[in-house]
Amino acid sequence: MHVFYLNGNFISADVAAIDPQDRGFLLGDGVFTTIRIESGFPCHLALHWERLQTSAQRLKLKFTLDLITLKNLITTLLAHNNLSSQTASLRITLTRGNGSRGLLPPEIQQPTLLITCAPLPQYSETFSVYLSDFRRNEYSSLSQIKTLNYLDNIMARCEAQEHGADEALLLNTQAKVVCGSMSNLFVVINHKVYTASIREGVLPGVMRSIVLQFLQQLNITVVESAISAAQIIQAEEMFLTNALMGIKPVIAINHQAINQGEIGAITKKLQQLVS
Incomplete structure (x- = not known):
């Protein structure tokens, strides 16, 4: 019972x-x-x-x-x-x-x-993502709070599913890619790790804060700034985080492979540390 x-x-x-x-x-x-x-x-x-x-x-x-x-x-x-x-x-x-x-x-x-x-539900070992039409409002202080109103996230996730993806990526009102519908987003470009700052409309995820600490310990450069949809296509690595699933590598965005569908070195190292 x-x-x-x-x-x-x-x-x-x-x-x-x-x-x-x-x-x-x-x-x-x-x-x-x-x-x-x-x-x-x-x-x-x-x-x-x-x-x-x-x-x-x-x-x-x-x-x-x-x-x-x-x-x-x-x-x-x-x-x-x-x-x-x-x-x-x-x-x-x-x-x-x-x-x-x-x-x-x-x-x-x-x-x-x-x-x-x-x-705990069974999560995929790797994720594919889709750039959603739904937006995060970085001007609202509620974007930093996990409220019971999750309609934007729900609709974005449904949109991703309709396009054959595991997770939706949401842009803010400045057309910057800031987060997933259920996750924080990290992107590796030129050996630097980019993740949106809290003021850009993302939830201060618990796993996000832990990953930032690990990146500092590894002496990996972190840039807390969201990137554009055009820039994200250039990603060498990409991974998602949340408290339940931990760190999950992204191997495709809008059906385009990232790193030839292979999990990147930084992602692997962080997964080892978190586990």
Whole structure:
């Protein structure tokens, strides 16, 4: 029986319920994060917790769960779902809770906190990508927050699938390629690693920050600046990152091979370090 953690209780999935007036359900008024679990251990939990806390503060969401309590809840939830010894994915969802009709939030918040887990999905060893028509708005501060409104990402991913690709790459309003629909993007050109800066409209991914630290340790030049669609075709290497799948090499963009379809040396080195 699948078990969730919902508002202070561990509850069976078949009886768990979100209130129909919950603002997360009605308006996307909330945030979330996803965490990789290895043998019962939540990878980089402190970084996820810090980002969740920062996002909640910026959106004025009530989030009072401390790190130790969160870790204990995760351990118990994994045990309830027989996932303590497996590789799994865990999602923490926080909404503003119930409210009356309209946009203004209630004066007294009763937030909804939902934690779910499941076996980790199987990811491809290599990815193909497609340049999407959907755009990231770098002028919106919400582009830096993992909110519950993921429609641009969903539609971009569907567009990529329709074109036979595994992931969509999104441009910002300045026509710079900044990220994937579910990932941060790194591109190697002339032995330099390019990745979009946060101010260019990307989510500050947990794995992104870890990869940047490894690149510094390897003395590899990093340029935090997005590149154009014309430049990206010149890539010697390309890889995607997120917390669940880690680092995944890109071997084709818009059906054009990158590095003759081979995984590059920098990508391989980073994969070894992360694993």
